[in-house]
Amino acid sequence: MPGKGTIGIEVPNQNPEMVSMRSVLATEKFQNTTMDLPIALGATGQGKSVGINAILVSLLYKMHPAQLKFVLVDPKKVELTLFRKIERHFLAKLPGEADAIITDTKKVITTLNSLCIEMDNRYDLLKNGHVRNLKEYNQKFISRKLNPNDGHRFLPFIVLIIDEFADLMMTAGKEVETPIARIAQLARAVGIHLVIATQRPSVNIITGTIKANFPARLAFRVLSKIDSRTILDSGGADQLIGRGDMLLSTDRDPMFEEAARMIVMHQQGSTSLIQRKLKLGYNRAGRIIDQLEAAHIVGPFEGSKAREVLIPDEYSLEQFLSTLDKEK
Template structure:
């Protein structure tokens, strides 16, 4: 490797002005930067179909997220691409609040992040039902039929009756700091992340996860297996490089946007100098989109959705449909005089998610009390109340 005596910044604008970008035929093209030989690198998020981004502080990770978002905002109106942004650091993505592409204001609360992902899983399932009812296999085929004006069925709107159906936009979920969420709400977000990564591609839902701490506690086996496309900036050790890319190399990168891009269809990574987008440019882009939304009344084209409230309603509905092991679980917690997810997992031989849902149902029914840190929950009923519950 020969050092360049006069390193040059690769700007976002120069990549967007290239013929490679203008003629990019992908469904969701992303302008990443320039390769070693100087040619522009344009990737297709729809083919990735999800991407994991890792890099130490100051390596260019946050700028890369901004260039990815700008690529989408530059090419697509809000009725074609919608965004869900989760920013536990409350610094990087909140600048995008107010743009019409956002399904919901940028999520900063950890518990709300889990609900946002659960809402996305619910939307994925709704789309699968919609596609299955109309005999199509992909989002693109469905949207073609909608634009042709064909009569389509919507089983999610109360039966298979014909209803007015709009084209479905792509949904991109962007999480800027996965490590922070994995420390606090890992049990609540890992399952929906895995489900989305495994199934969401066909219905136009794509994930972009970023972390500055690429350890195995953050990038777990479940997450890694479902994110075949990876972007690594400079990391602190060979171990971190192997965690992200399954090979050494990222620890030798130079920082300032120097990255290794490992697409799903390649065995060797591509070295790229990432496109640079300043904070001032990002602010101007956001201001332009906000102003355009006000002038065009974009809420009618792409109305915002209160995904947190809808996710809460879905949780309540799930609690109302009591699990078939509900009464057995009530008997277990009364017999042991304590309630915990691990107890239900052992005694009922069920997985964590189902045990946690049953415990929530027991709390709603007044069988156990609310959670108290790491302590088991207090049992609120005795044998008499349990017998009347079993008789229902």
């Protein structure tokens, strides 16, 4: 078992059972759970689109239309058409656009840039409302402590879902990657979330920037161990049955906080320092550095130089880590 001194043995179930959507939605654990939305990957026909549909339905089940809006991007034009029926209540679209489900690449770029503007506007509202996150802001607004005449408004969650991310990366590249990375990095605190799916798990599509900003990763069956490592940083997805079963990688490394404290104490953002001090392998130390970058504890890669440490002292780090825990 990764990170533990134990061995896990998988035993196949002789009497497999169908797990219905209703049986999951009815549980108390589902009602109370909170988790980052994922990046999903899988070969054709392995259940990826069904998984996206399940995420959509689960959110529809939990939220009122006033609390939630979807932005749906479907380059293949057929995967998300089922959700046209909820356009009036749940789908958000740009002013002047007739179609709520976006299929044109140019419109996708415009939509992503518009979401970045909305994100910045929401941060301004949070700052003016003297709160730190969307939940506190909406509670304050509902309690009539924020004046609508000053521009304040109830802020619904916005969930952006992109069904075939590879098509966008191949046609638009950096024009798509940059706003998506920015939304994934910064938008969670203001209630904007992102789900992306692809069937092409190459490093040109799932770049280091994209991976670093998606702590939750969902892998359906893929064709090779290399594809599995691209999404999960480990093998295993290539050995799935291919009947909708999947592997889920969530949250940060168990050594994340210890590595952060050591990096800030030494003021040196180095993979080799994590390897040496925490006695970890290169791959795991590299993943922790990526997670530290995504959390804005260290700066971006600068060639042979050590990364810049963005937090000046251990006291500031402890405050920052407690904020991260509250956001989870």
